[in-house]
Amino acid sequence: MQAARAMAKFRLALVQLLVSPVKSDNLNRACQLIKDAAQQGAEMVALPECFNSPYGTKYFPVYAEKIPGESTQMLSEVAKECGIYLIGGSIPEEDAGKLYNTCTVFGPDGAMLAKHRKIHLFNIDVPGKICFQESETLSPGDSFSVFDTPYCKVGVGICYDLRFAELAQIYTKKGCQLLIYPGAFNMTTGPAHWELLQRARALDNQVYVATVSPARDDKASYVAWGHSTVVNPWGEVIAKANTEETITFTDIDLQYLAEIRQQIPIHSQRRLDLYSVEAKKD
Template identity: 70%
Template sequence: MEPVSKAMAQFRLALIQLRVSSVKSDNLNRAGEFIKEAASQGAKIIALPECFNSPYGTNYFPEYAETIPGESTKRLSDLAKEYQVYLVGGSIPEEDGGKFYNTCTVFGPDGTLLTKHRKLHLFDIDVPGRIRFQESETLSAGDSFSMFETPYCKVGVGICYDIRFAELAQVYSQRGCQLLVYPGAFNLTTGPAHWELLQRGRAVDNQLFVATASPARDVDAPYVAWGHKNALTKLSPFFCNGSFCRGEILPKLALKESIVYANIDLKKLVEVRQQIPVLTQKRGDLYAVEWKKP
């Protein structure tokens, strides 16, 4: 990794935890208000949660789906340009050629679309007595990596279930990303078990920053999100979770609509990679083998 210039060594990241309703226009308006607030507090990169403009559910995806560009992405582009920020637009249901995708768009400070990430790994799980969810009933999977450059660092994008697949984060790390952003909507079964654990794992294994943005918890929604958006601003087990150490996020704030800020210091990333150089010590000659489905 190249040395980080002093001018660009630090920046402020904002993660918006939005309460998502069934009214798309309300969701877009509230997202705009939170983006305005985050920008006023100095955030340079701002992220929204998964499915920020619609309820999360296989029956909702076709109903709320838009083409890109469309209503929601036009609004995101305008907001990024108005507030001069890099905006990771959570995700929306996208329609393209008769297929539906769970898609994250990213816009630069001039309103330009920088990348479009279609969720690579569809959330198809069955936990008897707890939860069954099959995104593949309506969605198709994406097939490409998604990264974008900023003056501060290179950023890789995944959506929710993508975070469970360590290989994706490894590829992003190998391609020079220093921050990974995962808009997500873990639920009340998977959330308490794995939400923070997976973020820590991706951060420690790849020695980079990991940020997640979740919808706020709504117990009346058909799909209840775990909440607890995070910014892992420390990179190893002997450092604490930055979002919980900065004055301690209270349990109620971890569930409700809110913004969490993280001041990212890229010098710390350089220091950790120098102190424990796992990225240069990997034995690809031993374990870089073709993976086969069981």
């Protein structure tokens, strides 16, 4: 019984890394911060989107790697050394002549548990504010990414994937209780939508949602919003970083999640089946 209670809680650390143009520096800094997080009791650690590379279409081909490669080898080794679950943010991946924005997940034994290629590419044009087209260099992924831990199932998305409620719903239906999105929202969409989308996904699905941003660098060509965040199943922000490089810790309480679902029961299989039938009719 005590072991079951222990498994109902675990410590999550979000590493809000300040990314530089030097890949080796990014890898070394990320490795040290992961170790720092583990030493402070984190059992699961997550890095930001494009943690080994500046974010930008001109950078993706230059910094791209095969998987396995230099960056993922580091992630595997540090996950094993620290005995943690490690969500490796994302890196530009090269495979068969195509580039992807890819997140790899490693277990406490160093084995790769999941590889998520960003499904929804960041193609936006807000006149007078920002225009960015990931599809200029990247190809989209086409699969869902769920991994098991002794605590719960975890679903992985990357940045723009957060905007698509269907992905979170699918992950929840697959049994996920925590959704993690490495992301790099910008100074236009960040203040408007970053927290709002996380709270919506958490509340809609009664799950924990965590997002991990790079630290803000006002001198970069793409300025990240920062504010790595954790939202609970009630829709409350329970942990939030500022803009600087930092590690944000929070305890994920799965007993609390179960209580919320019991108090406000929305996970009726009958309703989900009904919606599925209606969708097929359309």
